[in-house]
Amino acid sequence: MSILGIDIGGSGVKAGVVTPEGEILFHAKVDLAKGQSKETAPILEAATLAGREALEGAAGKGVRATAVGIGVPGVVDAKNGVVVASANLEGLRGVPLAGILGDALRLGARLANDANAAALGEAKYGGHGKLDSLVLFTLGTGIGGGIILDGKIVTGHNGYAGELGHMRIEMSNPRPCGCKRWGCLEAYAGNLSIVKRTHEALAEDWKKTSCLHVPAQDPEFNAAQVFDAAKLGDPLSIRLVNETALALAVGAVNMIHALNPQLVLFAGGMTCTGDWFLELIRSLAKDLPIEGVDIHGRIGFAKLGEKAGVVGAAAVGAG
Amino acid sequence: MSILGIDIGGSGVKAGVVTPEGEILFHAKVDLAKGQSKETAPILEAATLAGREALEGAAGKGVRATAVGIGVPGVVDAKNGVVVASANLEGLRGVPLAGILGDALRLGARLANDANAAALGEAKYGGHGKLDSLVLFTLGTGIGGGIILDGKIVTGHNGYAGELGHMRIEMSNPRPCGCKRWGCLEAYAGNLSIVKRTHEALAEDWKKTSCLHVPAQDPEFNAAQVFDAAKLGDPLSIRLVNETALALAVGAVNMIHALNPQLVLFAGGMTCTGDWFLELIRSLAKDLPIEGVDIHGRIGFAKLGEKAGVVGAAAVGAG
Numbered sequence: 001m002s003i004l005g006i007d008i009g010g011s012g013v014k015a016g017v018v019t020p021e022g023e024i025l026f027h028a029k030v031d032l033a034k035g036q037s038k039e040t041a042p043i044l045e046a047a048t049l050a051g052r053e054a055l056e057g058a059a060g061k062g063v064r065a066t067a068v069g070i071g072v073p074g075v076v077d078a079k080n081g082v083v084v085a086s087a088n089l090e091g092l093r094g095v096p097l098a099g100i101l102g103d104a105l106r107l108g109a110r111l112a113n114d115a116n117a118a119a120l121g122e123a124k125y126g127g128h129g130k131l132d133s134l135v136l137f138t139l140g141t142g143i144g145g146g147i148i149l150d151g152k153i154v155t156g157h158n159g160y161a162g163e164l165g166h167m168r169i170e171m172s173n174p175r176p177c178g179c180k181r182w183g184c185l186e187a188y189a190g191n192l193s194i195v196k197r198t199h200e201a202l203a204e205d206w207k208k209t210s211c212l213h214v215p216a217q218d219p220e221f222n223a224a225q226v227f228d229a230a231k232l233g234d235p236l237s238i239r240l241v242n243e244t245a246l247a248l249a250v251g252a253v254n255m256i257h258a259l260n261p262q263l264v265l266f267a268g269g270m271t272c273t274g275d276w277f278l279e280l281i282r283s284l285a286k287d288l289p290i291e292g293v294d295i296h297g298r299i300g301f302a303k304l305g306e307k308a309g310v311v312g313a314a315a316v317g318a319g
Numbered sequence: 320m321s322i323l324g325i326d327i328g329g330s331g332v333k334a335g336v337v338t339p340e341g342e343i344l345f346h347a348k349v350d351l352a353k354g355q356s357k358e359t360a361p362i363l364e365a366a367t368l369a370g371r372e373a374l375e376g377a378a379g380k381g382v383r384a385t386a387v388g389i390g391v392p393g394v395v396d397a398k399n400g401v402v403v404a405s406a407n408l409e410g411l412r413g414v415p416l417a418g419i420l421g422d423a424l425r426l427g428a429r430l431a432n433d434a435n436a437a438a439l440g441e442a443k444y445g446g447h448g449k450l451d452s453l454v455l456f457t458l459g460t461g462i463g464g465g466i467i468l469d470g471k472i473v474t475g476h477n478g479y480a481g482e483l484g485h486m487r488i489e490m491s492n493p494r495p496c497g498c499k500r501w502g503c504l505e506a507y508a509g510n511l512s513i514v515k516r517t518h519e520a521l522a523e524d525w526k527k528t529s530c531l532h533v534p535a536q537d538p539e540f541n542a543a544q545v546f547d548a549a550k551l552g553d554p555l556s557i558r559l560v561n562e563t564a565l566a567l568a569v570g571a572v573n574m575i576h577a578l579n580p581q582l583v584l585f586a587g588g589m590t591c592t593g594d595w596f597l598e599l600i601r602s603l604a605k606d607l608p609i610e611g612v613d614i615h616g617r618i619g620f621a622k623l624g625e626k627a628g629v630v631g632a633a634a635v636g637a638g
Contacts, residue, residue, distance in 0.1 A: 166609050167573045
């Protein structure tokens with residue numbers, strides 16, 4: 001059975017019909033104009049349009065989707081298919097999205113938080129073998145996550161489980177986090193924090209020794225440039241990448257101690273840096289677990305990449 | 320249906336028949352002599368003896384147990400009822416305990432880690448209302464834990480889920496932990512760490528200002544004395560108790576962000592200190608969650624106290 005996946009983000013909607021093997025048969029994309037993410041109607045229209053396009057495209061190939069799954073950033077009441085709150089899609093607050101899109105597309109619909117959906121997609125279609133339990137960290141500007149146990153998303157009592165970026169990992173000298181709290185994983189390993197830490201280090205005494213001082217003046221300067229410079233041997237960049245990897249290793253091993261999942265995976269742009277970064281995280285993680293806890297082969301990178309949004313949503317729709 | 324609960328520890332076995340309301344009808348206790356915890360036969364004999372005594376005692380009151388649940392410290396293969404490893408009960412390593420005790424007592428038997436069992440007991444019989452999800456921290460010499468989701472124990476892929484004491488909460492200046500790693504929650508909030516931190520502080524410059532310098536010379540000196548001195552206004556003790564409470568608050572909120580359970584509870588000797596310590600943890604926790612995460616009423620103390628071992632084991636037996 002093929003499933004329609006609809007991935008709604010602040011800048012637009014992606015939709016696709018996904019085969020039981022996790023292949024996207026037909027892909028549709030509808031952008032949201034600036035400001036539209038604050039209104040309900042344009043989001044619903046964009047999602048319906050993208051969904052219909054994907055359904056029609058797949059029908060043209062002779063494939064009918066039997067259900068729809070929807071992923072949105074924010075807190076979700078999965079049971080009732082309602083968006084509780086979404087910072088990037090204010091127009092969806094309180095909207096019974098599963099019911100509305102299900103009716104419009106004439107398909108049974110299920111709703112999940114997008115990072116939770118990505119975790120389920122990775123568990124089902126990521127090619128990691130039979131995977132019943134998984135902790136996924138989504139690395140972007142900030143850090144989110146999703147937890148799969150017994151093959152199902154852990155939504156939590158109020159629907160916000162998986163806020164792994166705000167696990168506090170530093171007490172005595174905590175960095176401020178975007179959430180206005182202190183010492184969160186995100187404050188050490190989020191893309192934005194890497195940029196901030198670069199600027200801070202350059203303002204201190206790294207300016208003379210790091211090649212980053214020129215690119216860092218560009219307002220578009222980003223974490224990927226720090227990773228590139230680290231590969232070229234820039235000492236500040238190497239330090240920053242090492243700190244990032246250690247923070248991620250601690251986050252991963254904390255979740256391994258708590259939940260003992262089959263796998264912990266990292267997803268997002270940072271995982272495009274290549275295997276050397278994964279090996280760095282793994283080598284730092286090796287010394288962290290207590291005796292008897294074997295983490296060999298337990299930490300990896302997600303494999304769905306750009307497809308994670310749509311494929312994850314479809315995994316939710318598959319139920 | 321009443322259930323027999325058997326709680327096996329390094330110093331002995333406790334057993335009791337537990338009613339559906341969580342009351343222990345009859346209680347039996349068999350001590351292990353020194354060194355016996357390293358041998359298989361004496362542990363099995365003690366457990367069988369305690370179990371039979373409890374069954375007979377309950378039968379004398381007209382109550383028959385319909386199943387048996389067993390709690391042991393260590394890593395457990397719950398599915399097959401086998402003890403994988405146990406530091407305090409080396410004699411049980413590799414022993415198919417559920418099968419052996421079930422046969423001996425002629426009851427269907429289930430096995431769980433003792434902290435996991437305590438969490439299930441607290442969820443079922445702790446008087447917290449309908450409780451489907453719970454994170455329990457067990458505070459003792461070290462710190463363990465148990466996680467309940469959807470009314471069931473999260474055992475993890477290899478049976479060691481719930482190692483909450485080794486969640487790392489400090490990166491830049493980590494204390495050494497009993498597990499030989501660094502910065503674990505246990506290194507800040509375990510009873511042993513409180514004693515160690517007291518000695519360290521007294522060796523620095525607190526000797527003149529803290530009343531602890533006399534009792535701390537006693538080899539029996541323990542964390543409870545630090546809590547007592549804090550209540551009397553001793554400044555060092557207040558600092559140590561505050562640090563302990565903050566570490567516990569961070570541990571609790573980290574798990575709330577990750578799993579969004581209905582409740583996070585603390586169990587163990589430290590919770591006998593009274594409501595002021597719980598209120599201290601709560602007040603420190605209040606500032607830790609991200610926006611939208613309401614932790615009011617979410618953090619508390621366990622209620623089963625001394626009964627947790629036997630009642631938790633019975634909860635496991637009830638399945």
